[in-house]
Amino acid sequence: AQTVTQSQPEMSVQEAETVTLSCTYDTSESNYYLFWYKQPPSRQMILVIRQEAYKQQNATENRFSVNFQKAAKSFSLKISDSQLGDTAMYFCAFMKHVRTSGTYKYIFGTGTRLKVLA
Amino acid sequence: DAGITQSPRHKVTETGTPVTLRCHQTENHRYMYWYRQDPGHGLRLIHYSYGVKDTDKGEVSDGYSVSRSKTEDFLLTLESATSSQTSVYFCAISDTNQPQHFGDGTRLSIL
Numbered sequence: 001a002q003t004v005t006q007s008q009p010e011m012s013v014q015e016a017e018t019v020t021l022s023c024t025y026d027t028s029e030s031n032y033y034l035f036w037y038k039q040p041p042s043r044q045m046i047l048v049i050r051q052e053a054y055k056q057q058n059a060t061e062n063r064f065s066v067n068f069q070k071a072a073k074s075f076s077l078k079i080s081d082s083q084l085g086d087t088a089m090y091f092c093a094f095m096k097h098v099r100t101s102g103t104y105k106y107i108f109g110t111g112t113r114l115k116v117l118a
Numbered sequence: 119d120a121g122i123t124q125s126p127r128h129k130v131t132e133t134g135t136p137v138t139l140r141c142h143q144t145e146n147h148r149y150m151y152w153y154r155q156d157p158g159h160g161l162r163l164i165h166y167s168y169g170v171k172d173t174d175k176g177e178v179s180d181g182y183s184v185s186r187s188k189t190e191d192f193l194l195t196l197e198s199a200t201s202s203q204t205s206v207y208f209c210a211i212s213d214t215n216q217p218q219h220f221g222d223g224t225r226l227s228i229l
Contacts, residue, residue, distance in 0.1 A: 033215070033217070035217050037220075043206065043222065043223050044220070044222055044223075045208065045210075045220035045223075047217050047219070050217055091160060091161065093217075093218075095217070095218075097215070101168070101174070102168065103149065103166070103168045103174070104149060104212060104215075106151070106163070106218060108160045108161040109160055110158060110159060110160040111160050
């Protein structure tokens with residue numbers, strides 16, 4: 001069974017600095033997708049970044065980038081030039097296609113609460 | 119942003135009463151999901167749908183039922199609400215090989 005582990009329940013970072021959130025996962029699949037979602041105090045779940053497992057190049061979205069290590073099953077999120085608006089809960093998620101049912105299975109980590117300090 | 123509307127946004131009810139939460143989408147996505155979010159557990163899948171009238175159970179389906187009679191609507195029913203079902207409920211939609219997009223959540227309190 002697939003699992004997603006976020007080992008840092010809480011983190012803090014000074015404004016304008018860089019922070020890295022960790023995520024590891026366990027799967028025997030070769031094709032899958034990984035995502036980071038952000039949940040600010042407003043409770044919305046916002047997609048931050050996605051990575052296809054077959055792509056070696058790490059995904060980047062403005063100040064957000066990932067370090068995808070497929071062999072190590074690691075998918076960390078780096079936030080550069082942290083801003084107060086980055087304060088949120090961050091969830092790592094794994095997705096794969098289930099061939100037998102034709103559906104998609106998503107597994108979420110338990111989240112890392114990030115606080116950006118002024 | 120994906121067009122997903124959850125209703126109600128907040129609800130307080132009593133133990134033993136039935137409760138129905140509604141998820142409405144305007145994206146014509148095939149897949150719809152119901153999750154509950156509790157501290158320390160992240161998001162846990164309750165039920166999901168892969169087409170009209172096609173649904174299946176997730177990891178925490180006991181005490182919940184769903185229905186999808188139209189592509190755009192996915193209903194979650196708590197047949198007889200219990201205090202352990204106090205939670206924040208999220209609906210999500212997705213399409214083939216795409217990430218999920220979420221509604222704004224429903225905060226449900228059962229007294």
